Amino acid sequence: MKDPIFIVIEGVDGSGKSTQIELLKHKFMESGLKIMDTHEPSNGPIGMLIRNIMIGRIQTDQSTIASLFLADRLDHINNPINGMKKRLSEGYNIISSRYYFSSYAFQSEYVPIEWIVNCNSLCKEYLKPDIIFYLNVDPVTCSTRLAKNRIGAEIYENLEKIIKANNEFLNAFEKYGKDENIFIIDGNQSIDAIQKNMWDNIASFKK
Ligand code: ADP
Numbered sequence: 001m002k003d004p005i006f007i008v009i010e011g012v013d014g015s016g017k018s019t020q021i022e023l024l025k026h027k028f029m030e031s032g033l034k035i036m037d038t039h040e041p042s043n044g045p046i047g048m049l050i051r052n053i054m055i056g057r058i059q060t061d062q063s064t065i066a067s068l069f070l071a072d073r074l075d076h077i078n079n080p081i082n083g084m085k086k087r088l089s090e091g092y093n094i095i096s097s098r099y100y101f102s103s104y105a106f107q108s109e110y111v112p113i114e115w116i117v118n119c120n121s122l123c124k125e126y127l128k129p130d131i132i133f134y135l136n137v138d139p140v141t142c143s144t145r146l147a148k149n150r151i152g153a154e155i156y157e158n159l160e161k162i163i164k165a166n167n168e169f170l171n172a173f174e175k176y177g178k179d180e181n182i183f184i185i186d187g188n189q190s191i192d193a194i195q196k197n198m199w200d201n202i203a204s205f206k207k
């Protein structure tokens with residue numbers, strides 16, 4: 001693995017993204033490779049704006065939110081100080097929790113998916129993932145993992161959302177993923193088994 005690579009981890013809430021990213025980071029470090037983990041919405045100003053909208057502190061409409069996710073992604077890619085392209089040029093391998101397939105899966109509920117895909121084609125042109133992992137977990141399992149601090153009605157509402165998002169992801173991979181390097185990982189397995197599966201795929205990736 002000579003050139004740094006760009007890895008994206010996608011999955012519904014509670015699918016295990018953060019858990020796996022933390023472990024992958026250590027694998028890279030143990031192998032003496034430079035690694036940076038990041039996420040979307042990003043920590044940049046547009047990502048912060050999105051988080052304020054998501055917690056209801058700022059009101060706006062869904063097409064604006066879809067546009068903000070795109071703007072945040074462009075900044076995440078191209079920011080001249082800490083953008084992902086800059087970091088890759090400095091030799092860092094990058095793992096991002098979420099990228100444009102999250103917009104396909106989540107914003108398609110509110111705005112036409114073709115519009116989202118067209119807008120995001122610029123992101124794909126600027127920085128196409130070398131590998132996309134999708135942690136495919138049974139929605140009931142995800143909901144149970146997330147349920148610890150929630151009440152009954154919330155859990156049910158959450159399960160409905162997870163089922164929908166999981167279906168949207170799988171449909172989007174089918175329809176828009178033909179020219180992508182996507183690995184659908186069985187995320188119902190143990191943390192270690194998933195980790196091994198992902199690392200084996202990364203290790204055998206040839207640039
Ligand atoms: P995400 O970042 O996708 O929302 P997390 O990594 O935070 O998901 O995981 C959600 C919860 O599920 C955490 O409590 C985590 O410890 C647990 N978890 C993650 N992966 C697994 C797994 N393979 N088996 C069982 N529990 C898991």
Ligand code: TYD
Pocket residue numbers: 011012013014039040041069097098099100102103104106107
């Ligand atoms: P995230 O912080 O990754 O949540 P979690 O760790 O619980 O999976 O993402 C926050 C939310 O943002 C998540 O519910 C999905 C949503 N999202 C979109 O709707 N569109 C997007 O393009 C992205 C990147 C995220």
